Amino acid sequence: MSKKKRSQTFTTVTLDSLSKLPPLSNDPPVATAESVAAPVPETPLAPAAPPAAVAEVQAAPAIEPPPVVVEKENSNAPPAPEPEPVAKRPSPEPVSEEEILRDAPALALLEMPEPETTPVVETAPPPKPAIPPMFVMMIASEMAPVAKVGGLGDVVYGLARELEIRGNAVEIILPKYNNMRYDHVWGLTKAYDDLWVPWFGGAIHTSVWFGFVHGRKCFFIDPHSADNFFNRGVYYGHNDDVLRFAFFCRAAMEFIHKSGKQPDVIHCHDWQTALVPVLLYEMYQHLGLRHPRVCFTIHNFRHQGVTGEQILHATGLHRPEHFFSYDRMRDNNNPRALNLMKAGIVYSNFVTTVSPRHAWEAKDGGQGDGLGHTLHTHHYKFGGVLNGLDYDYFNPETDKYIPAHYSAATLEKKYENKKALRNRFWLADNEKPIVAFIGRLDQQKGLELVRHAIFYALNNRAQFVLLGNSPERGINDHFLGLKRQLNDSPDCHLEIGYHEELAHLIYAGADLMIVPSRYEPCGLTQLISLRYGTVPVVRSVGGLADTVYDKDYSPRPLHERNGYVFDHANNAGLESALTRAIGCYYHFPDHFRQLILNGMKCDYSWNNPGQHYLNIFDYIRDK
Numbered sequence: 001m002s003k004k005k006r007s008q009t010f011t012t013v014t015l016d017s018l019s020k021l022p023p024l025s026n027d028p029p030v031a032t033a034e035s036v037a038a039p040v041p042e043t044p045l046a047p048a049a050p051p052a053a054v055a056e057v058q059a060a061p062a063i064e065p066p067p068v069v070v071e072k073e074n075s076n077a078p079p080a081p082e083p084e085p086v087a088k089r090p091s092p093e094p095v096s097e098e099e100i101l102r103d104a105p106a107l108a109l110l111e112m113p114e115p116e117t118t119p120v121v122e123t124a125p126p127p128k129p130a131i132p133p134m135f136v137m138m139i140a141s142e143m144a145p146v147a148k149v150g151g152l153g154d155v156v157y158g159l160a161r162e163l164e165i166r167g168n169a170v171e172i173i174l175p176k177y178n179n180m181r182y183d184h185v186w187g188l189t190k191a192y193d194d195l196w197v198p199w200f201g202g203a204i205h206t207s208v209w210f211g212f213v214h215g216r217k218c219f220f221i222d223p224h225s226a227d228n229f230f231n232r233g234v235y236y237g238h239n240d241d242v243l244r245f246a247f248f249c250r251a252a253m254e255f256i257h258k259s260g261k262q263p264d265v266i267h268c269h270d271w272q273t274a275l276v277p278v279l280l281y282e283m284y285q286h287l288g289l290r291h292p293r294v295c296f297t298i299h300n301f302r303h304q305g306v307t308g309e310q311i312l313h314a315t316g317l318h319r320p321e322h323f324f325s326y327d328r329m330r331d332n333n334n335p336r337a338l339n340l341m342k343a344g345i346v347y348s349n350f351v352t353t354v355s356p357r358h359a360w361e362a363k364d365g366g367q368g369d370g371l372g373h374t375l376h377t378h379h380y381k382f383g384g385v386l387n388g389l390d391y392d393y394f395n396p397e398t399d400k401y402i403p404a405h406y407s408a409a410t411l412e413k414k415y416e417n418k419k420a421l422r423n424r425f426w427l428a429d430n431e432k433p434i435v436a437f438i439g440r441l442d443q444q445k446g447l448e449l450v451r452h453a454i455f456y457a458l459n460n461r462a463q464f465v466l467l468g469n470s471p472e473r474g475i476n477d478h479f480l481g482l483k484r485q486l487n488d489s490p491d492c493h494l495e496i497g498y499h500e501e502l503a504h505l506i507y508a509g510a511d512l513m514i515v516p517s518r519y520e521p522c523g524l525t526q527l528i529s530l531r532y533g534t535v536p537v538v539r540s541v542g543g544l545a546d547t548v549y550d551k552d553y554s555p556r557p558l559h560e561r562n563g564y565v566f567d568h569a570n571n572a573g574l575e576s577a578l579t580r581a582i583g584c585y586y587h588f589p590d591h592f593r594q595l596i597l598n599g600m601k602c603d604y605s606w607n608n609p610g611q612h613y614l615n616i617f618d619y620i621r622d623k
């Protein structure tokens with residue numbers, strides 16, 4: 001299929017597209033009495049001597065925010081009908097598209113204004129209404145820089161910050177991992193000491209801590225149980241991961257309920273928090289949590305939390321006959337399993353993934369890992385919003401991890417960072433470009449192409465630097481073997497491990513960044529590279545295709561082209577792009593410099609995506 005055809009089918013979430021959707025009803029299934037977990041003490045949670053900061057956090061958003069401008073407003077649109085009260089819903093089924101669409105034409109007919117018969121006199125459009133501020137509760141398994149494994153952590157921090165800048169109140173609930181970067185948490189205090197989280201018919205005594213992470217208000221869930229759910233020294237990779245994060249979901253909901261918080265929107269992320277909307281609509285809504293609506297963002301379809309019936313008994317949902325339905329949680333491929341990510345899609349009020357291209361890939365391009373059909377069923381509440389980048393944290397003008405600050409106007413200073421990078425890795429100081437790779441060493445990143453790129457670069461008058469690690473020992477060992485093999489090369493350094501600070505030096509010091517992914521929902525490395533004037537060389541997939549435009553072949557105007565792109569995930573594809581990139585560096589330095597400047601001019605900050613998320617939240621909120 002041609003690129004042009006594809007682009008016509010992408011789903012970008014704009015207010016325009018949202019305003020064409022039918023109004024939401026009060027949403028998913030109504031639980032019956034027996035679905036409500038048994039021993040839930042009814043007393044509201046008493047904070048354990050909350051610090052001044054906590055008291056402030058719990059108050060309704062007090063600041064008068066600057067008005068947030070809605071992108072487009074159809075002043076003729078009929079007013080959205082009041083959502084039907086849940087108690088009146090006749091059926092306990094998840095809301096189907098048909099059900100929502102059924103009344104839409106009639107409403108449109110009834111409330112559309114009469115067609116104009118006299119010529120319309122153009123007047124100034126009415127002022128655009130602002131989106132009223134809201135209280136957003138994020139629930140996530142990662143947040144940068146305190147608990148970061150990959151891009152998910154960056155997104156949770158960056159979006160939370162952007163929403164706050166726009167005048168909304170944002171709080172974030174995270175597990176309290178023992179291996180977190182506690183040096184990034186300020187004022188960590190036990191805020192609630194007596195949360196009893198129902199679990200397998202009993203309850204686990206849990207403390208909730210509060211602390212600021214670079215200004216973000218975070219609550220950390222700390223269970224006191226022999227399971228040691230979050231004291232494992234790593235974030236993921238244990239056999240009981242599904243149980244660990246199911247507990248986290250139940251604890252987060254129990255905390256929201258008992259602390260009396262009433263967020264407008266709960267924003268949860270990936271399978272680890274996908275049980276949140278299930279718990280809300282099957283259980284907590286009937287305990288009084290009627291106000292919040294849920295947006296579920298899928299960062300990676302490859303990990304879905306496929307599990308067995310036990311999870312229902314652990315979390316108090318029970319009723320396997322209810323949940324083992326294809327309309328709810330039954331896995332599309334394994335009839336004996338439940339699928340948490342699928343449940344997140346079915347039960348949430350809106351579902352996003354992290355780029356428009358990937359929304360298409362997941363729903364129509366066979367990359368939804370078995371969830372394409374579910375996305376089709378729920379297509380009316382699904383779309384792609386490109387991730388943003390925290391332009392304050394990733395800023396070559398102020399980055400505290402790099403020795404020389406620079407901007408587009410002082411680009412020559414970037415080369416001091418190149419020198420520093422070479423010193424750090426004992427690389428030869430010569431005329432060659434530095435090609436870099438930073439990322440998780442995961443098959444989805446195209447590891448055989450990364451390996452090929454190392455040798456191809458070294459054989460084609462370039463240096464190569466790699467920073468990456470994998471939770472899989474075999475993969476790490478493979479790259480450690482390569483490192484030993486190339487140890488004597490003055491043009492190559494492979495660093496196996498996770499180093500935030502070093503990553504910044506590489507972004508600032510390298511000339512080219514390769515991202516040869518087989519699968520890439522959004523990708524942040526290319527966005528960070530653009531910001532640091534490091535030219536990305538990427539495979540045309542997911543968010544990479546949405547953000548990098550080929551210098552030679554893109555149909556975009558010259559000044560928008562910012563890198564090199566190849567289509568096929570094979571050596572020939574990679575070589576074609578890398579040859580052009582290295583060739584341009586040597587033979588057309590002016591063009592190369594222009595490419596750098598084009599990249600640095602791009603705006604991949606949270607500015608646009610922040611507005612898209614606000615539009616979505618405003619669309620689903622209980623007004």
Ligand code: ADP
Nearest residue numbers: 150151439440468497498499500503523524525
């Ligand atoms: P993914 O979410 O699939 O891991 P992304 O490209 O979306 O990939 O995000 C990766 C983020 O993690 C980037 O901020 C990147 O700089 C960072 N990162 C990945 N691996 C490392 C590492 N070994 N050391 C430091 N930072 C890393």
